[in-house]
Amino acid sequence: MREKHAGSTQTLLSRIMNPKYVMVYATVIIFLIIYIYGAIRYGSIGFTTLRTFVNFFTDNAYYGISAVGMTMVLITGGIDLSVASVQSLTGMLIAYGYTKLGISPVYTMLLSILIGVGLGILMGSAIHYLNVPPFITTLTGNFLARGVCSLISRESISIDHPLINELAGFKITLYHLVDGQWEKIKPITSISLPVLIFILMIILGTILMQHTRFGRNVYAVGGNEQSAKLMGLPVARTKIAVYAINGFCSALAGIAYVLVVKSGWNMALQGGELEVISCAVIGGTLLTGGVGYMIGTMFGVLLKSVIPALITFNGHLNSWWGKIATGALLLLFIVIQKAVVSYTDKKKA
Amino acid sequence: MSEKCILEMKGIEIEFPGVKALDGVDFSLRAGEVHALLGENGAGKSTLIKCLTGVHHKDAGTILLDGREITPVSPQHAIEMGISTVFQEINLCPNLTVAENIFVGRKEFKHRIINKRAAELMKRFHLDIDVTRPLSYYSTAVQQMVSIARAVDIQAKILILDEPTSSLDENEVQLLFSVMRDLKKDGIGIIFITHFLDQIYAISDRMTILRNGRLVGCFDVKEIGKLDLVTKMIGKDMDVIFNLHPTQMKENAGKMLTAEHIGAPGAVREISLEIKEGELVGFAGLLGSGRTETAQMIFGANRPTQGTITMKGKTVEIKKPFDAIMNGIAFCPEDRKRDGIIGDLSIRENIMLAVQAKRGFMHPLSRQEQNELADKYIKALSIATPDAEKKIGELSGGNQQKVILARWMATQPDLLILDEPTRGIDVGAKAEIQRLMLEMCEDGVSVIFISSELEEVIRCSNRIIIMRDGAKAGELEGPFDADTQNRILQIIAEGSTGGEEAGK
Numbered sequence: 116m117r118e119k120h121a122g123s124t125q126t127l128l129s130r131i132m133n134p135k136y137v138m139v140y141a142t143v144i145i146f147l148i149i150y151i152y153g154a155i156r157y158g159s160i161g162f163t164t165l166r167t168f169v170n171f172f173t174d175n176a177y178y179g180i181s182a183v184g185m186t187m188v189l190i191t192g193g194i195d196l197s198v199a200s201v202q203s204l205t206g207m208l209i210a211y212g213y214t215k216l217g218i219s220p221v222y223t224m225l226l227s228i229l230i231g232v233g234l235g236i237l238m239g240s241a242i243h244y245l246n247v248p249p250f251i252t253t254l255t256g257n258f259l260a261r262g263v264c265s266l267i268s269r270e271s272i273s274i275d276h277p278l279i280n281e282l283a284g285f286k287i288t289l290y291h292l293v294d295g296q297w298e299k300i301k302p303i304t305s306i307s308l309p310v311l312i313f314i315l316m317i318i319l320g321t322i323l324m325q326h327t328r329f330g331r332n333v334y335a336v337g338g339n340e341q342s343a344k345l346m347g348l349p350v351a352r353t354k355i356a357v358y359a360i361n362g363f364c365s366a367l368a369g370i371a372y373v374l375v376v377k378s379g380w381n382m383a384l385q386g387g388e389l390e391v392i393s394c395a396v397i398g399g400t401l402l403t404g405g406v407g408y409m410i411g412t413m414f415g416v417l418l419k420s421v422i423p424a425l426i427t428f429n430g431h432l433n434s435w436w437g438k439i440a441t442g443a444l445l446l447l448f449i450v451i452q453k454a455v456v457s458y459t460d461k462k463k464a
Numbered sequence: 465m466s467e468k469c470i471l472e473m474k475g476i477e478i479e480f481p482g483v484k485a486l487d488g489v490d491f492s493l494r495a496g497e498v499h500a501l502l503g504e505n506g507a508g509k510s511t512l513i514k515c516l517t518g519v520h521h522k523d524a525g526t527i528l529l530d531g532r533e534i535t536p537v538s539p540q541h542a543i544e545m546g547i548s549t550v551f552q553e554i555n556l557c558p559n560l561t562v563a564e565n566i567f568v569g570r571k572e573f574k575h576r577i578i579n580k581r582a583a584e585l586m587k588r589f590h591l592d593i594d595v596t597r598p599l600s601y602y603s604t605a606v607q608q609m610v611s612i613a614r615a616v617d618i619q620a621k622i623l624i625l626d627e628p629t630s631s632l633d634e635n636e637v638q639l640l641f642s643v644m645r646d647l648k649k650d651g652i653g654i655i656f657i658t659h660f661l662d663q664i665y666a667i668s669d670r671m672t673i674l675r676n677g678r679l680v681g682c683f684d685v686k687e688i689g690k691l692d693l694v695t696k697m698i699g700k701d702m703d704v705i706f707n708l709h710p711t712q713m714k715e716n717a718g719k720m721l722t723a724e725h726i727g728a729p730g731a732v733r734e735i736s737l738e739i740k741e742g743e744l745v746g747f748a749g750l751l752g753s754g755r756t757e758t759a760q761m762i763f764g765a766n767r768p769t770q771g772t773i774t775m776k777g778k779t780v781e782i783k784k785p786f787d788a789i790m791n792g793i794a795f796c797p798e799d800r801k802r803d804g805i806i807g808d809l810s811i812r813e814n815i816m817l818a819v820q821a822k823r824g825f826m827h828p829l830s831r832q833e834q835n836e837l838a839d840k841y842i843k844a845l846s847i848a849t850p851d852a853e854k855k856i857g858e859l860s861g862g863n864q865q866k867v868i869l870a871r872w873m874a875t876q877p878d879l880l881i882l883d884e885p886t887r888g889i890d891v892g893a894k895a896e897i898q899r900l901m902l903e904m905c906e907d908g909v910s911v912i913f914i915s916s917e918l919e920e921v922i923r924c925s926n927r928i929i930i931m932r933d934g935a936k937a938g939e940l941e942g943p944f945d946a947d948t949q950n951r952i953l954q955i956i957a958e959g960s961t962g963g964e965e966a967g968k
Contacts (some may be wrong), residue, residue, distance in 0.1 A: 133596060134598060326573075331560070331564060331568050335569075337559065339555070339558065343568075346569050
């Protein structure tokens with residue numbers, strides 16, 4: 116995600132060494148270290164295949180989609196604890212709507228997106244106008260969505276609708292050129308719809324954050340909200356829009372999740388909001404706001420997939436080691452963030 | 465500079481609940497002039513500026529911009545009309561790049577374009593910096609320049625500079641002045657607010673003086689002298705200020721504090737000092753010379769690794785500020801905002817903090833006692849506030865400083881350490897703080913007075929200790945004469961220790 120600079124005094128090195136990218140570099144480097152370690156240890160049993168790599172995306176695609184919105188929320192200096200509940204609610208709406216009421220998933224999907232965006236606008240407004248801390252506001256949103264979810268049904272409802280089956284079964288199989296002939300890559304590697312949506316959202320998020328006035332405003336609000344106000348930026352509109360976009364991402368992630376599990380359950384994705392937040396934080400997004408990049412978040416998601424993959428390839432370790440490693444990683448990143456922040460502070464003084 | 469006024473404010477009145485903040489104030493600004501806006505804290509300068517920039521709304525009066533009447537409703541609205549403001553605190557986003565900071569919220573946003581234009585703009589400000597770096601990467605001075613660049617580049621007709629020089633050093637101030645001169649040539653009218661009188665004479669064409677929300681007058685800089693100016697600002701005779709004298713110490717004054725060979729690695733190498741009862745000892749020296757660090761060691765905020773401290777003939781061990789408080793030492797720190805006030809608490813709560821700490825949490829002050837304490841000091845120090853329950857963060861700098869002083873006076877200390885108590889406050893409040901210090905000395909309290917302004921150190925001190933590179937470089941005994949300042953500067957510059965015989 117390099118930006119094009121026109122400054123004549125800049126050398127390529129100084130562009131690359133721009134301190135604003137430190138966190139993203141840290142994420143990419145740690146991902147590479149772990150990946151290369153895996154490649155050396157388990158390369159012979161398929162760790163380096165393209166399929167394994169694509170699976171890094173597949174495993175957490177729905178978290179990744181949600182993390183795009185979460186990254187934006189975190190950049191404004193806020194937080195959103197309602198995302199997983201909204202995803203769960205989306206699943207429940209689609210499942211209950213079709214299986215119990217016979218409503219086409221097309222309508223329930225649209226409805227969930229409306230609900231996600233609506234809840235986002237509501238929470239964003241409360242945060243901005245009523246000055247309720249984001250943590251509290253979105254915790255309320257979390258309970259609300261989870262509550263409605265449980266109100267609809269307290270059992271898992273499976274979905275068997277042709278559209279859902281079709282979308283869930285959709286995949287792009289990758290080919291490569293062998294002796295002038297297009298052949299399927301072995302082992303067979305294919306990209307599912309959630310992965311496509313994930314990558315698309317990362318690209319859209321990057322364009323939105325780096326190349327639009329709106330994105331610039333989001334960073335400004337996160338950097339110093341008071342200043343942003345005095346610079347005449349539309350702070351209210353920006354903050355509310357960010358929560359609305361995050362609501363959209365949550366609902367979209369919920370749809371992606373339905374495509375994976377093909378059911379709705381009121382207890383689905385419990386604690387998922389923390390997974391989403393940790394993806395963004397491991398990806399270099401500062402919890403204090405103002406700093407974060409979509410590409411970093413993408414690598415954050417990949418990092419959260421590569422660790423369990425290592426454990427699977429090892430075959431002997433308890434899978435909970437994955438959680439422990441992720442926890443350690445998260446801690447490491449928070450320490451790095453703190454170090455970077457205090458270093459820049461010291462430089463200024 | 466043309467005679468044509470781009471801005472005319474007439475009969476401006478603003479009323480806040482209970483207070484008339486501005487009462488019939490006129491102000492005019494010509495194209496291409498620097499117009500200084502002067503007055504003590506609370507005189508109405510900020511209110512006038514906020515009225516012009518749409519933060520406050522006027523209750524009466526008219527504002528004419530280029531002859532047309534305007535009513536700014538918000539900062540954004542004011543900016544659109546060509547009125548830009550640079551505040552004392554840098555109101556930019558540290559995480560955005562320099563270029564982004566200049567252009568955020570404006571039409572251009574493509575990186576390629578804004579980086580190029582920002583680089584050109586910064587060149588005009590004689591700064592050759594990489595505009596793609598985050599703002600936080602650069603020093604305060606550069607950040608200040610960036611905020612001015614932003615303000616100017618928005619096709620400003622009027623530029624308001626509110627205390628822009630308070631965090632700049634001498635060279636940076638000169639740089640700012642040369643930029644201001646360039647802007648004048650472009651026909652921009654500049655409203656300049658500062659506490660530094662010298663700077664007014666260096667750059668301004670005219671000045672408007674406010675006092676207690678009323679207009680004192682508008683003058684040509686050439687027609688009014690400095691002394692006259694200060695008198696007009698505070699509305700009191702200058703003698704009140706400049707006739708402060710060090711207190712006469714008692715012949716048999718006992719020792720208050722003796723510090724022997726105290727030092728802390730990285731801060732102070734080694735220092736010994738002795739302070740008598742009722743004596744005011746001034747600390748002179750450059751920033752980072754060990755003035756503040758010595759004070760912190762005595763107060764236990766920075767624990768000395770060597771040496772002994774004796775209070776009133778008794779060796780005391782001061783490991784933490786609480787020990788110091790219990791031994792009758794009080795300390796007003798340098799950074800009022802960060803280490804002094806607790807902005808969200810009321811004046812009453814801020815005053816009682818140290819007393820309460822001294823009494824211990826098992827013996828809480830009753831609300832009655834708190835109120836009495838607060839009222840007593842509000843009256844004694846003439847703190848300008850409607851009541852004791854106002855948040856301290858909403859007071860002006862001078863009044864905040866008085867509250868902090870009250871906090872420590874309330875503990876009835878034997879030794880009061882004041883680190884830069886007069887920084888960033890206006891002349892009148894400065895004089896009052898100095899008067900309070902001297903009054904305390906009369907009552908037998910010893911005072912350590914740290915200040916970067918040599919004049920006031922010389923004016924108030926019985927004795928001056930000069931610090932240099934973490935050690936005592938010299939000591940001058942009063943009374944002082946006109947030559948003292950040069951001698952101090954010489955000691956700071958050379959580090960000679962031959963100052964003892966001086967001053968007599």
